[in-house]
Amino acid sequence: MEVRVSNVRKEFDGFAALKDVSLDIRSGELIALLGPSGSGKTTLLRLIAGLELPSQGKIFFGDMDASEKTVQERNIGFVFQHYALFRHMTILENISFGLKVRPRATRPPAGEIRRRAMELLDLVQLSGLEKRYPNQLSGGQRQRVALARALAIEPGVLLLDEPFGALDAQVRRELRRWLREMHDRTGHTTVFVTHDQEEALELSDRLCVMSQGAIEQVGTPDEVYDHPASPFVFGFIGESSELPVTVEKGELLLAGRPIGLAAPEARPGPARMYFRPHDVDLVEGDATLAGVVHTSRRVGGTRRVEVDLGPANHKVEIDLPFDHPAGERSQLTFRPRRWQLFPSA
Amino acid sequence: MAISRHSPISESLGVRIALIVTSVLFMALFLLLPLVAVFAEAFRSGLGPYLAGLSSPDAQAAIRLTLLVAAIAVPLNVIFGICASWAIAKFEFKGKAFLITLIDLPFSVSPVISGLVYVLLFGGGSMLGPWLKSYGIEVLFAVPGIVLATIFVTFPFVARELIPLMQDQGTGDEEAALSLGANGWQTFWRVTLPNIKWGLLYGVLLCNARAMGEFGAVAVVSGRIRGQTTTIPLQVEMLYNEYNATAAFALASLLAMLALVTLVLKTALEWRFGDEIAASGH
Numbered sequence: 098m099e100v101r102v103s104n105v106r107k108e109f110d111g112f113a114a115l116k117d118v119s120l121d122i123r124s125g126e127l128i129a130l131l132g133p134s135g136s137g138k139t140t141l142l143r144l145i146a147g148l149e150l151p152s153q154g155k156i157f158f159g160d161m162d163a164s165e166k167t168v169q170e171r172n173i174g175f176v177f178q179h180y181a182l183f184r185h186m187t188i189l190e191n192i193s194f195g196l197k198v199r200p201r202a203t204r205p206p207a208g209e210i211r212r213r214a215m216e217l218l219d220l221v222q223l224s225g226l227e228k229r230y231p232n233q234l235s236g237g238q239r240q241r242v243a244l245a246r247a248l249a250i251e252p253g254v255l256l257l258d259e260p261f262g263a264l265d266a267q268v269r270r271e272l273r274r275w276l277r278e279m280h281d282r283t284g285h286t287t288v289f290v291t292h293d294q295e296e297a298l299e300l301s302d303r304l305c306v307m308s309q310g311a312i313e314q315v316g317t318p319d320e321v322y323d324h325p326a327s328p329f330v331f332g333f334i335g336e337s338s339e340l341p342v343t344v345e346k347g348e349l350l351l352a353g354r355p356i357g358l359a360a361p362e363a364r365p366g367p368a369r370m371y372f373r374p375h376d377v378d379l380v381e382g383d384a385t386l387a388g389v390v391h392t393s394r395r396v397g398g399t400r401r402v403e404v405d406l407g408p409a410n411h412k413v414e415i416d417l418p419f420d421h422p423a424g425e426r427s428q429l430t431f432r433p434r435r436w437q438l439f440p441s442a
Numbered sequence: 443m444a445i446s447r448h449s450p451i452s453e454s455l456g457v458r459i460a461l462i463v464t465s466v467l468f469m470a471l472f473l474l475l476p477l478v479a480v481f482a483e484a485f486r487s488g489l490g491p492y493l494a495g496l497s498s499p500d501a502q503a504a505i506r507l508t509l510l511v512a513a514i515a516v517p518l519n520v521i522f523g524i525c526a527s528w529a530i531a532k533f534e535f536k537g538k539a540f541l542i543t544l545i546d547l548p549f550s551v552s553p554v555i556s557g558l559v560y561v562l563l564f565g566g567g568s569m570l571g572p573w574l575k576s577y578g579i580e581v582l583f584a585v586p587g588i589v590l591a592t593i594f595v596t597f598p599f600v601a602r603e604l605i606p607l608m609q610d611q612g613t614g615d616e617e618a619a620l621s622l623g624a625n626g627w628q629t630f631w632r633v634t635l636p637n638i639k640w641g642l643l644y645g646v647l648l649c650n651a652r653a654m655g656e657f658g659a660v661a662v663v664s665g666r667i668r669g670q671t672t673t674i675p676l677q678v679e680m681l682y683n684e685y686n687a688t689a690a691f692a693l694a695s696l697l698a699m700l701a702l703v704t705l706v707l708k709t710a711l712e713w714r715f716g717d718e719i720a721a722s723g724h
Contacts, residue, residue, distance in 0.1 A: 167620075174621070175618070182618075194624070198624040198625075
């Protein structure tokens with residue numbers, strides 16, 4: 098189902114947690130709401146769910162205005178950060194809860210409820226655990242029960258709040274892949290909240306980057322990673338280094354010296370240049386960024402060095418091949434291969 | 443180097459023994475001895491007079507009244523207690539801190555004062571008393587007054603037990619139930635109540651023990667009409683003042699047994715559901 102968030106504002110005791118947010122969620126897509134804590138991403142998810150009501154603005158499910166509908170009427174599946182499994186019910190009872198509480202007219206017969214719950218248990222690969230209680234399961238298993246429980250009511254939209262937040266790294270990676278496969282099989286429109294950019298990039302069809310109650314950028318992982326729309330997005334998604342430069346006659350200068358990068362379109366004057374540590378070329382020559390290695394650490398398959406760029410004491414991080422001979426106090430000259438300019442703050 | 447036998451942060455053997463012996467002696471002297479004395483006194487003249495003391499019409503009336511009062515006060519306090527703790531734990535509103543303080547009021551006020559408040563409210567010189575009387579409703583020196591005073595005194599037990607428990611559990615489970623399509627009533631019966639049932643039972647137990655044993659507040663409002671408005675504690679005192687020690691202690695032994703049963707059930711609950719009850723800070 099399509100979900101359209103239209104000019105939504107949400108205040109808590111006069112504090113605006115969301116400021117005029119609009120977002121179109123396409124039917125069947127897996128979209129991530131990504132942002133640091135306090136960015137309003139969970140508030141937006143809860144507004145879509147109907148667990149909160151907007152102070153202003155509307156939320157549409159398809160063509161239906163859902164803004165004033167209760168959470169029950171919206172028919173959403175919500176997976177809570179800490180799962181919120183019912184501790185006094187078995188796994189099977191947890192999964193069938195949503196069907197059992199339906200009014201008599203729409204409630205399937207008991208046998209049918211059981212059959213559907215067992216099917217879902219199978220779908221989340223937990224067959225055989227139906228008689229267990231939530232506290233007898235591992236974190237990853239509980240997460241999958243929570244998902245099965247949400248799917249049992251055949252929701253129009255699946256909403257997940259930090260679905261992997263409470264799991265350790267190994268389980269998290271496994272479940273991430275598994276969730277993607279689940280989504281491809283079932284095709285539910287899915288919105289999930291995360292503060293983990295790696296998770297968002299890997300898992301989602303599109304991601305919506307949020308900061309301070311506003312949406313910074315919406316796009317595919319490639320678009321957001323390669324063409325960040327704002328310094329915030331550049332800094333939040335992936336690694337980044339920043340330098341205060343000046344644009345003069347279509348050239349970039351750092352502390353008055355040309356660095357060999359042309360920017361014919363840019364407005365003359367001070368600007369901020371952003372680049373990724375791994376997007377640099379080591380080059381010889383005068384018009385380059387030149388500096389002294391300050392610190393050097395091994396990060397996975399590369400070596401990340403912090404380079405002190407001399408006069409104004411600017412430090413940036415760049416990645417070198419792990420076997421590069423540069424040690425501390427070595428001289429390096431380089432140029433960003435890809436970079437982006439933003440107006441000075 | 444000498445190997446120390448006890449944990450480096452615990453006290454030495456002598457101190458530990460001294461502490462344990464002191465507490466055991468204290469308990470024996472102040473708690474166990476009186477309890478034994480009650481039963482010893484009750485059975486001093488043998489089983490016959492003991493049973494006679496319990497089966498006299500006045501004693502029977504007192505037992506019936508006590509059970510009746512508890513049967514009204516405890517369920518009402520369960521409902522009030524759940525409502526109050528629900529309101530306090532699950533949502534925000536103005537005056538919440540005040541409500542929490544108010545719930546504790548019966549604990550901090552002397553029961554005699556609680557009784558006097560009802561005398562002032564419903565007595566002959568009050569606004570309410572004569573008005574209710576004109577409709578044939580007697581509050582003071584009658585069963586309704588005793589029930590009211592008991593409700594007042596025992597109100598905090600259930601609420602105090604549930605508030606921390608419900609605050610600790612938060613609203614996650616309820617939100618999950620709502621998101622799965624349950625209405626408010628289903629959410630309460632199927633999710634909230636099962637989550638708090640052991641804490642609730644614990645509160646009910648304490649509430650009941652106090653409801654049956656309350657003396658001060660009830661003494662003020664009851665008027666002590668023999669066979670009509672005397673509860674067990676009042677009857678015990680009256681018998682004792684009449685030098686009818688055997689009958690007094692026979693009735694007292696009932697209350698003592700109630701206390702013992704409460705204690706056993708309470709311990710059993712703590713042992714079995716310690717985690718859930720621990721959340722309430724006991």
